[in-house]
Amino acid sequence: MALRSAGTVTPQQADNPVARLLPIATTLLATVISIQPAHIPGDAALTPAFTLMAVYHWTIYRPDLLPPLALFLVGITQDLLAGAPPGVTALVLLLARPVVLRQRRHFVNRPFPFVWAGFTVLTGSSILLLWTLHCLLDGVVVDFRGTVFRAVLTISMFPMASFLLGRAQRTLMGAG
Amino acid sequence: MQSGSASAVQAREMIGLSPLRRAAMQRIALPLLVLLSAMMILLGKADQVMFESLRVSVTDTVSPALDVMSRPLAALGRLIDRARDFVAVYQDNRRLAEENDRLLHWQQAALKLASENARLRELLKLTPEPATTFVTTRVIGDPGGAYVRSLMVHAGSENGVERGQAAVTGEGLVGRVSEVGSRAARVLLITDLNSRVPVIVEGAQQRALLTGDNSERPCLRYLDAGAGIKVGDRVVTSGQGGVFPPGLPVGVVASLDGEAPRVEPYVELSRVEYLRIVDYGLAEGLPKPVPIASRSGRRADPLAGTQLGRR
Numbered sequence: 280m281a282l283r284s285a286g287t288v289t290p291q292q293a294d295n296p297v298a299r300l301l302p303i304a305t306t307l308l309a310t311v312i313s314i315q316p317a318h319i320p321g322d323a324a325l326t327p328a329f330t331l332m333a334v335y336h337w338t339i340y341r342p343d344l345l346p347p348l349a350l351f352l353v354g355i356t357q358d359l360l361a362g363a364p365p366g367v368t369a370l371v372l373l374l375a376r377p378v379v380l381r382q383r384r385h386f387v388n389r390p391f392p393f394v395w396a397g398f399t400v401l402t403g404s405s406i407l408l409l410w411t412l413h414c415l416l417d418g419v420v421v422d423f424r425g426t427v428f429r430a431v432l433t434i435s436m437f438p439m440a441s442f443l444l445g446r447a448q449r450t451l452m453g454a455g
Numbered sequence: 456m457q458s459g460s461a462s463a464v465q466a467r468e469m470i471g472l473s474p475l476r477r478a479a480m481q482r483i484a485l486p487l488l489v490l491l492s493a494m495m496i497l498l499g500k501a502d503q504v505m506f507e508s509l510r511v512s513v514t515d516t517v518s519p520a521l522d523v524m525s526r527p528l529a530a531l532g533r534l535i536d537r538a539r540d541f542v543a544v545y546q547d548n549r550r551l552a553e554e555n556d557r558l559l560h561w562q563q564a565a566l567k568l569a570s571e572n573a574r575l576r577e578l579l580k581l582t583p584e585p586a587t588t589f590v591t592t593r594v595i596g597d598p599g600g601a602y603v604r605s606l607m608v609h610a611g612s613e614n615g616v617e618r619g620q621a622a623v624t625g626e627g628l629v630g631r632v633s634e635v636g637s638r639a640a641r642v643l644l645i646t647d648l649n650s651r652v653p654v655i656v657e658g659a660q661q662r663a664l665l666t667g668d669n670s671e672r673p674c675l676r677y678l679d680a681g682a683g684i685k686v687g688d689r690v691v692t693s694g695q696g697g698v699f700p701p702g703l704p705v706g707v708v709a710s711l712d713g714e715a716p717r718v719e720p721y722v723e724l725s726r727v728e729y730l731r732i733v734d735y736g737l738a739e740g741l742p743k744p745v746p747i748a749s750r751s752g753r754r755a756d757p758l759a760g761t762q763l764g765r766r
Contacts, residue, residue: 311520314607315528316597316728326598346481351488355495359513361598362605362634362641365506366495373489413602416500417648421602422670 298451302337302344305444309333310357325425327433330357331405332440334372335398338379339386340448347373367412371405394441399434406430507634514607515636521595522609529728589733590614595639604647604669608730611638619698621733627704627721628652628692629730644724645705646673653695654705658688665690665705665718674715684708690718700735
């Protein structure tokens, strides 16, 4: 596939069936972590968008293993679990995919700050879109500070998520 | 490894999906799924009850996993708490000693009032309040978003939880049960955009509606002009509407600026680990919740199912 030739992604022969499930499994795990109660003192009841981190990582490195259908199902699951209007997260994740795919060559095999900068732009626009959708659906202007804070939290926690996902990818898929 | 991928390729060939056709399918799949999501959003908006059973069954299925995963996180949170407590032990001790003195005084007052109250009730032949039963349960999910304020608890209809029951902690009101599965339930917090709680501001004895707006502090609506409420006034449930019994502590008035006074809840809602779901015997009086209608801030009949008030 043309996408594969854009960077030095793990050669397919190194994949085993378990490794091929890694992107979907970690994205689902991120979804479940997003709705875990955080008993951290002083926490402002806001959880970073972990699912977006996993989706971004895998769309850059293995888009073939996180197809649109998986994004749709993950998004719907997150909305249903969070008690949010179903479809909102799915829509945001699905729209993020072509955007990231188009810019993918800027991130694959580049130093981490490039990847992080790309994520910053993606998070900013995704969370803004999410906020707009919620405002439209609820018919009120939802407090914008919470949204900004959540974006900052998500961007600042991305390096850790990226490191963990990269480690898992290298361990199970052999290279990367 | 080699054999694994070989078999995957084989399998793909068997179901007749060449990489080219796969790519083509993915190209169609994306816009189709985007459209489907948009349709789901619109459908969900038009008919809010439609996805409820789906939501309940997903929550039910995932609840055991959530329960297991939330335990180490809760333990970590407790560890951090303990470390903080250790640092603050001297101040805490002094504060608690002072508080204890004050509470002992209040205990005497409460005992006196309790016996007086019992005597007066007997005199008045007051109908006893409905018996209350409760289930204590762990919080297993907290979406913590800026858009929805709810908690998931590990108790459902199997444990006697029903829609409309009150969720409380020792400090005060947390919210009410909005969805019930067999093993898990969702509690709508008093800070959620869709939460409306009829309350009384003590001191001024003013009735109001506590409305959430997804911020940490819900606001008081439908107050009389010049109601004379002050910062620090206690806010308790009024029992109107029949969802909550009268007198449940909710919070204190925290600020009077802005268009409506804001209330600081007694319960630190982002840090609740255990909840009590209480059946005050009022749930039957609850009209079927319709989120859109409740947003207008009124219930169909504010006095439906109202219990004998204490005041």
